[in-house]
Amino acid sequence: MFTFSYYKCISLMMHRLRLLLLLLASSVVRSDFSGCPTLPSSRTCTCSLKTKGLDLSCDSASRQDLLTSIEAIASTRQVVWYLKFRNVNLGNFDRSLLGDMRVNHFIALNCSVTSIEDDAFAGVTDDLESLDLGQNKLERVPTAALEGLVNLASLNLNYNRIEILHAEAFRGLISLLRLSLFGNRIKFVDDLAFEGIGGNLTQVNLGDNGLSSVPSRPLRNLDVLQRLQLHENKIGNLLEEEFRGMGESLDVLELSGNQVEKLPQRAFANLRMLNSLDLENNRIRYIHPKAFEGIESSLEWLKLGDNQLSSIPAEPLRRLKKLRQLDLRQNRIDRITEDDFKHYGRTLKFIYLQKNRLHTIEVNALSELDSLVWLYLPSNQLNVAPYETFRSVLDTLQILDLHENPFNCDCRIAWFRDLVRDQKSKVVNMPRETRCEAPPPLKGKAIAYVTGQDLGCAVDSSCVSVLSPAVAVILFLFWILCT
Numbered sequence: 001m002f003t004f005s006y007y008k009c010i011s012l013m014m015h016r017l018r019l020l021l022l023l024l025a026s027s028v029v030r031s032d033f034s035g036c037p038t039l040p041s042s043r044t045c046t047c048s049l050k051t052k053g054l055d056l057s058c059d060s061a062s063r064q065d066l067l068t069s070i071e072a073i074a075s076t077r078q079v080v081w082y083l084k085f086r087n088v089n090l091g092n093f094d095r096s097l098l099g100d101m102r103v104n105h106f107i108a109l110n111c112s113v114t115s116i117e118d119d120a121f122a123g124v125t126d127d128l129e130s131l132d133l134g135q136n137k138l139e140r141v142p143t144a145a146l147e148g149l150v151n152l153a154s155l156n157l158n159y160n161r162i163e164i165l166h167a168e169a170f171r172g173l174i175s176l177l178r179l180s181l182f183g184n185r186i187k188f189v190d191d192l193a194f195e196g197i198g199g200n201l202t203q204v205n206l207g208d209n210g211l212s213s214v215p216s217r218p219l220r221n222l223d224v225l226q227r228l229q230l231h232e233n234k235i236g237n238l239l240e241e242e243f244r245g246m247g248e249s250l251d252v253l254e255l256s257g258n259q260v261e262k263l264p265q266r267a268f269a270n271l272r273m274l275n276s277l278d279l280e281n282n283r284i285r286y287i288h289p290k291a292f293e294g295i296e297s298s299l300e301w302l303k304l305g306d307n308q309l310s311s312i313p314a315e316p317l318r319r320l321k322k323l324r325q326l327d328l329r330q331n332r333i334d335r336i337t338e339d340d341f342k343h344y345g346r347t348l349k350f351i352y353l354q355k356n357r358l359h360t361i362e363v364n365a366l367s368e369l370d371s372l373v374w375l376y377l378p379s380n381q382l383n384v385a386p387y388e389t390f391r392s393v394l395d396t397l398q399i400l401d402l403h404e405n406p407f408n409c410d411c412r413i414a415w416f417r418d419l420v421r422d423q424k425s426k427v428v429n430m431p432r433e434t435r436c437e438a439p440p441p442l443k444g445k446a447i448a449y450v451t452g453q454d455l456g457c458a459v460d461s462s463c464v465s466v467l468s469p470a471v472a473v474i475l476f477l478f479w480i481l482c483t
């Protein structure tokens, strides 16, 4: 009897225990898939369920509203895939805000964050993969708070008020791939700023800061860096071998919007993988013939627009065996000579020369450009566009832009009119803006609409263009004499 009831009691307990376990298990399972809780009285926070977890967004919420919504979310114990705050006044950021929520991506934009306590992220160290604290009021990198985020792949501190990057500012972020500090006030980068950041960093954005030189030393040993953005700073000088020791994986280098005047020899040596170099909007007047030494087998995209070059820097460019795009817009180049595209022109596909001072393109200047697809020449001083000059590129060109040039419309431009009118080719860009400047009767008239008679051509111009000039002259004389 005793044994029986004892047995019964045990089995009952086991049964209850199993039920309890089942209940627990089902509640855990349910909490993982139950979706959004009702957010108490919130009009500024919204929750939605995404495949990988919840997505909570709070825009212009009061702090109280925010905290209640977070609490409601936290109590479900679900994974929060995205947690987004915008225009919320957070001020000091402490441990209580995120608590122990499992947050993967946290964004706090324009939240007046002035400081972040050391343990603010203590509850999310393993889960956090990306952190965006853009448009806040941080004056330094919150190193101690970030230190434990071993799985953080992306850190964005754009538009804060950071003035220096101190030693080991990002230590402990061993998984970091992307670091963005655009729009701060950084003037000083400690030599050890990136020490301890792990060897995974592939992108660094230091654009729109107050840097007066390339922070070469700190950037050393970032062995797998692929993209380095230093645009919109105050860099006035590039040194020889400026990027030495930076590792050889750099693919994209942005230096636009600085104050560089000269490119010294071997400025980019060591960047053996460099594919794209942006030097737009500087004050470059001089490029050393060996400026691009070391990147001749990798560079394909080169931007030198909005500088002060007075000729095409053919000598340094000749080394670039793979150059595909050459952007020289908005310089002071006044002519293209027969030499300018020799021995590197065959790889060029895209050439931008708008807004220069071009008045002359020598007859054979384009003859090596047999892969050319885009040729932009608008807003220059060209009076003539002889067929002989362009003939060699017409087979491959998909865009030819000559608008806003002061063309003297005589028979030499008839081939161009025919090209504009050729519905099939559609090569000519902005044909209506490609006009005659002279002679006076044709001033302002789109070349597309001028007639052979306007141009004073003897016969149909498309014939002239294929006839030899001598035959054309004879026909012309014939026409004068016989009419």
Ligand SMILES: *[C@@H]1O[C@H](CO)[C@@H](O)[C@H](O)[C@H]1NC(C)=O
Pocket (backbone or CB within 6 Å): 087, 088, 089, 110
């Ligand atoms: C930033 O947030 C404040 C309110 O906290 C708002 O007045 C301001 O317009 C916001 N700025 C931007 C750029 O959204």
Ligand SMILES: *[C@@H]1O[C@H](CO)[C@@H](O)[C@H](O)[C@H]1NC(C)=O
Pocket (backbone or CB within 6 Å): 174, 175, 176, 198, 199, 200
């Ligand atoms: C890169 O990140 C992984 C974690 O994602 C880490 O295990 C590894 O140590 C890091 N690599 C280096 C060189 O630090």
